[in-house]
Amino acid sequence: MMNDGNEIVTTLTKLFWATDHHDWEGLRRTFAGQVLLDYTATLGGEPRICAPGEVVDGWRPAFEALDAHQHLVANHMVEIADEEATATASFIATHQFQDETWTLGGDYHFRLHKCEGNWRVAAMRMVPVWQTGPVDLVTKALEVAAS
Secondary structure, X not given: OOOHHHHXXXXXXXXXXXXXXXXXXXXXXXXXXXXXXXXXXXXXXOOEEEOHHHHHHHHHHHHHHOOEEEEEEEEEEEEEEOOEEEEEEEEEXXXXXXXXXXXXXXXXXEEEEEEOOEEEEEEEEXXXXXXXXXXXXXXXXXXXXXX
């Protein structure tokens, strides 16, 4: 039996594994009933509160349009208080499309809730520290997919 800290790391690993393997139902199951997404450091705008299905519907077209992508997440730091937890993890995300590669790295900050015995992501904020390659690569892939 895993302890809560290990279960939280497993949930976070499943989130990125499911994304990279296009397991959209598995991805949906990693989220709590409402998720606060904050990608403002790369996308601008404001953080958004979404249902799990909305997250999947938002991410799926982008990741399916790319030729390849991989998220590596490590150095998890977890703090637990009863049925609530926070976690931070370092990441490197690589995206490929038509012989171009956009890679970025930094940290993710998560808030999780224990829902019916399982840890689920209730909030995630990406804080990029570095990147290389064309920042608009995902937009290019989506434009080609739409044409």
